[in-house]
Amino acid sequence: MADASYPDELLYHADHDWARIDGDVATFGITWFAQDALGEVVFFDPPAVGSTVTKDESYAEVESVKAVSDVIAPLSGEIIEVNAELGDAPEGINDDPYEAGWMVKVKLSDPSQIEQLLDQSAYVASLT
Amino acid sequence: MSAVDQTVVAYERPPADASSATPMQRERAVTIFEKGQEGRRAFEAPALDVPEVEGLIPASARRAEPARLPNVSEPELVRHYVRLSRRNFDLDSGFYPLGSCTMKHNPRLHERVTALSGHARLHPLQDPKRAQGALELMYNLERSLGEVAGLPHVCLQPSAGSHGELAGLLVTRAYHEARGDHRTKVLAPDTAHGTNPATVTIAGYEVVPVKTSPDGGVDVEDLRAKADSQVACLMLTNPNTLGVFDPNIEEIAKIVHGVEATLYNDGANLNAVMGISRPGDMGFDIVHYNLHKSFTQPHGGGGPGSGPIAVSDRIAPYLPVPVIQKLADGTFDLTSTPTDGPGSKTIGKLRGFQGNYGCFVRSYAYICSLGGPGLQDASETAVLNANYLLARLQELVGDRLPLAFGERCMHEFVLSGTVMKREVGIRILDLAKRLLDHGFHPPTVYFPLLVDEALLIEPTETETKETLDAFAEAVADIIREAEEDPSIAQSAPYTTPVRRLDEATAAKRPVLRQPL
Numbered sequence: 001m002a003d004a005s006y007p008d009e010l011l012y013h014a015d016h017d018w019a020r021i022d023g024d025v026a027t028f029g030i031t032w033f034a035q036d037a038l039g040e041v042v043f044f045d046p047p048a049v050g051s052t053v054t055k056d057e058s059y060a061e062v063e064s065v066k067a068v069s070d071v072i073a074p075l076s077g078e079i080i081e082v083n084a085e086l087g088d089a090p091e092g093i094n095d096d097p098y099e100a101g102w103m104v105k106v107k108l109s110d111p112s113q114i115e116q117l118l119d120q121s122a123y124v125a126s127l128t
Numbered sequence: 129m130s131a132v133d134q135t136v137v138a139y140e141r142p143p144a145d146a147s148s149a150t151p152m153q154r155e156r157a158v159t160i161f162e163k164g165q166e167g168r169r170a171f172e173a174p175a176l177d178v179p180e181v182e183g184l185i186p187a188s189a190r191r192a193e194p195a196r197l198p199n200v201s202e203p204e205l206v207r208h209y210v211r212l213s214r215r216n217f218d219l220d221s222g223f224y225p226l227g228s229c230t231m232k233h234n235p236r237l238h239e240r241v242t243a244l245s246g247h248a249r250l251h252p253l254q255d256p257k258r259a260q261g262a263l264e265l266m267y268n269l270e271r272s273l274g275e276v277a278g279l280p281h282v283c284l285q286p287s288a289g290s291h292g293e294l295a296g297l298l299v300t301r302a303y304h305e306a307r308g309d310h311r312t313k314v315l316a317p318d319t320a321h322g323t324n325p326a327t328v329t330i331a332g333y334e335v336v337p338v339k340t341s342p343d344g345g346v347d348v349e350d351l352r353a354k355a356d357s358q359v360a361c362l363m364l365t366n367p368n369t370l371g372v373f374d375p376n377i378e379e380i381a382k383i384v385h386g387v388e389a390t391l392y393n394d395g396a397n398l399n400a401v402m403g404i405s406r407p408g409d410m411g412f413d414i415v416h417y418n419l420h421k422s423f424t425q426p427h428g429g430g431g432p433g434s435g436p437i438a439v440s441d442r443i444a445p446y447l448p449v450p451v452i453q454k455l456a457d458g459t460f461d462l463t464s465t466p467t468d469g470p471g472s473k474t475i476g477k478l479r480g481f482q483g484n485y486g487c488f489v490r491s492y493a494y495i496c497s498l499g500g501p502g503l504q505d506a507s508e509t510a511v512l513n514a515n516y517l518l519a520r521l522q523e524l525v526g527d528r529l530p531l532a533f534g535e536r537c538m539h540e541f542v543l544s545g546t547v548m549k550r551e552v553g554i555r556i557l558d559l560a561k562r563l564l565d566h567g568f569h570p571p572t573v574y575f576p577l578l579v580d581e582a583l584l585i586e587p588t589e590t591e592t593k594e595t596l597d598a599f600a601e602a603v604a605d606i607i608r609e610a611e612e613d614p615s616i617a618q619s620a621p622y623t624t625p626v627r628r629l630d631e632a633t634a635a636k637r638p639v640l641r642q643p644l
Contacts (some may be wrong), residue, residue: 037580039557040632051241066574091632 004032007098011114012123015056018098024111026075028103030062030093033127037063041090044104046104048081048111053106055113060103062093073090075113134600140431149385150624157215159642160208164200165496171202215625217569219428223595225517227368227540227572227584228321230399230421231428232422232510235495238424238490245490252481258460266482267452269492270436276398276503277415278408281470283447285478289396290395292416292435293363295448297331297438298475300361300413301445306473309388311360314570317346319370319576321396324363333360344533345373346380355387365394366410367401368574369584370535371514381411390414390443398422399588400511400539403504413440423491434487445473450482509589512540513596515540517587520600528552529605532579539588552607553614558583561628562620566602573615 043063051058055114058070092100130458217430224231286292309369339347367373393415395406420427420435447566451471560570572584
């Protein structure tokens with residue numbers, strides 16, 4: 001597993017999710033802290049492309065050797081792409097949570113929600 | 129170390145290389161089919177001494193080739209299974225504090241009575257007239273269990289706790305539908321055993337989780353907000369999986385009954401309250417027992433278990449059939465069409481026959497051996513043992529493994545390894561694996577889900593103070609060792625027949641079939 005890291009170009013949700021903003025599209029994933037708490041991930045159940053996600057609500061499930069957990073959407077929008085690689089290699093979520101472990105790309109329905117997310121220092125402060 | 133029945137000595141350091149593996153670790157475990165030689169056998173069938181009946185089995189159902197059975201001699205057969213049993217960890221060789229599983233000692237007397245030919249050779253299709261003793265035993269067991277639960281009507285059929293839960297929800301559905309009331313939701317606290325939400329889903333209801341309050345019981349305000357006319361039932365474990373007896377149980381029952389839902393008690397933790405408090409008196413409508421937990425039964429290997437349910441008068445008509453009846457002349461019978469009382473508006477059969485009869489014999493032997501005061505004593509000792517072990521652990525390692533909720537416990541308790549993980553650098557999983565090197569079965573880990581790095585410990589009433597002390601000292605030793613070198617626990621266990629398993633690969637790429 002990778003060492004603890006929280007890239008400062010990302011925005012964070014208090015439920016241990018990250019968002020990478022690119023115009024009106026955002027990429028979502030879970031943070032190093034989340035994957036560390038889950039333990040080894042054995043299965044990722046992605047949502048369908050075209051479905052909508054709502055900020056603060058579950059949009060996918062990850063199963064680890066410990067438990068099945070909901071993944072919370074940091075922002076609202078419509079799924080335009082899912083990371084199909086995670087189907088065969090869910091360990092990407094543990095090994096590289098911010099690159100290979102990305103989960104979905106979402107066309108944002110309300111970009112103003114971005115202001116409610118935490119920056120890197122605020123999220124890291126919330127972990128202690 | 130004091131004089132204790134645990135004699136396994138932990139390795140001080142991990143073995144340096146594979147050559148230091150134990151003989152059992154080097155041995156490749158094989159199936160019985162991979163052993164033996166053609167023509168070898170453990171049993172010689174006698175010559176046929178009755179006329180052979182042609183055509184009894186239709187040609188289409190006959191084998192084209194003989195079954196490929198193992199070709200082994202009796203000594204090979206015995207050694208194979210003894211060897212397999214030695215690769216396992218069992219209650220007969222060590223402390224097994226697996227939380228919420230009640231791994232108590234199984235008295236040998238129970239095996240003796242279960243092996244009596246009247247029990248062991250009973251056929252499920254035997255005419256009830258020729259199985260009167262068995263029916264009387266089951267009838268008396270129903271009465272005894274009903275007394276423990278404070279609910280008069282018992283059905284012994286369910287094969288396991290989860291099967292009892294399903295039976296409980298099916299009779300709940302039948303109860304509501306008989307009133308023309310079609311409900312859609314079932315409430316379950318976030319401390320619930322995983323089987324509760326699974327049962328709700330299988331029974332066709334939607335699960336609505338209820339939050340836990342800071343004292344470890346049900347968040348009553350959250351319950352009040354979620355209890356509406358669509359709620360069919362609240363499934364509650366009391367005491368719950370945090371080892372907390374809910375102080376608001378009467379208020380909870382009032383809220384649930386206020387919306388005309390049923391209150392279901394997951395009896396997995398009945399071992400804490402037998403003879404002390406009764407679910408029926410608390411307002412529960414339905415309770416399931418885990419006979420294999422509270423009432424002794426060798427378990428932990430997948431069965432056979434037994435999960436009878438007891439219900440109140442208003443639920444009784446919907447119970448599964450056949451029901452056991454005591455007739456006016458004192459004899460017993462089975463009926464699938466009772467005209468009134470239990471089973472008169474039945475949901476039907478739950479299984480082919482009456483249940484796992486061997487479990488009934490053992491549990492009835494247990495109840496008869498202990499009697500009412502003995503059952504109460506068992507529960508009190510279970511709670512005392514849990515509180516003693518909790519106090520010892522808090523004394524030794526309370527700064528690393530604090531109690532997750534409250535200050536004391538019932539028959540089990542949950543410690544949180546969050547501080548240990550951060551300060552010492554080992555997870556609860558590492559602690560659990562290292563405990564195996566000390567000769568202890570690990571407690572339940574990572575459950576209940578609402579506690580981070582949860583360690584759920586249930587010592588049961590049948591363990592001695594010396595064993596509890598030795599366990600607490602082993603936990604303290606492991607943490608002390610990890611303060612110096614966390615890698616030792618992180619790579620544990622070292623002494624078991626197999627070392628740490630790759631659980632992720634086992635889950636992702638399971639090998640479920642072996643060609644014979």
